[in-house]
Amino acid sequence: MATNEIRLHEGELNVMELLWSNKVLAAKDIAKIIKEYIGWEKNTTYTVIKRLIDKGAIKREDPGFLCRAAISKRAVQNIETKALLNKLFNGSLNTFLSDYLKNQDLSRTEVMELERIVSEQRF
Numbered sequence: 001m002a003t004n005e006i007r008l009h010e011g012e013l014n015v016m017e018l019l020w021s022n023k024v025l026a027a028k029d030i031a032k033i034i035k036e037y038i039g040w041e042k043n044t045t046y047t048v049i050k051r052l053i054d055k056g057a058i059k060r061e062d063p064g065f066l067c068r069a070a071i072s073k074r075a076v077q078n079i080e081t082k083a084l085l086n087k088l089f090n091g092s093l094n095t096f097l098s099d100y101l102k103n104q105d106l107s108r109t110e111v112m113e114l115e116r117i118v119s120e121q122r123f
Helices: 010-022 027-037 042-055 073-089 093-102 108-121
Strands: 024-026 058-061 066-069
Touching: 010 024, 010 027, 010 042, 010 058, 010 066, 010 073, 024 027, 027 042, 027 066, 042 058, 073 093
Parallel strands: none
Antiparallel strands: 024 066, 058 066
């Protein structure tokens, strides 16, 4: 599966967050951490890890069933942002930004920062 097609659900993102923070973890350690913080049983965590390997989001290294992220957090953020824009705003960044910013109480500093970001995008 191509990187630009990888979609992750919330449970998968929990596992990926651990890998993005730790670079490499044994599956057994992922299972222990997830059990402590989320309450999943080991088999559930291993099922999610297998699904992530099948999707191409995790690379498995042996010995030790070591797991490493095969996709960056930034790439996932970009994929999910595009999917959200397509789903809720017909793919229109302008519509999203307009609707979103109308409902925000932005400080002068935040407005200036947004203007700076936009000015850097001009051609």
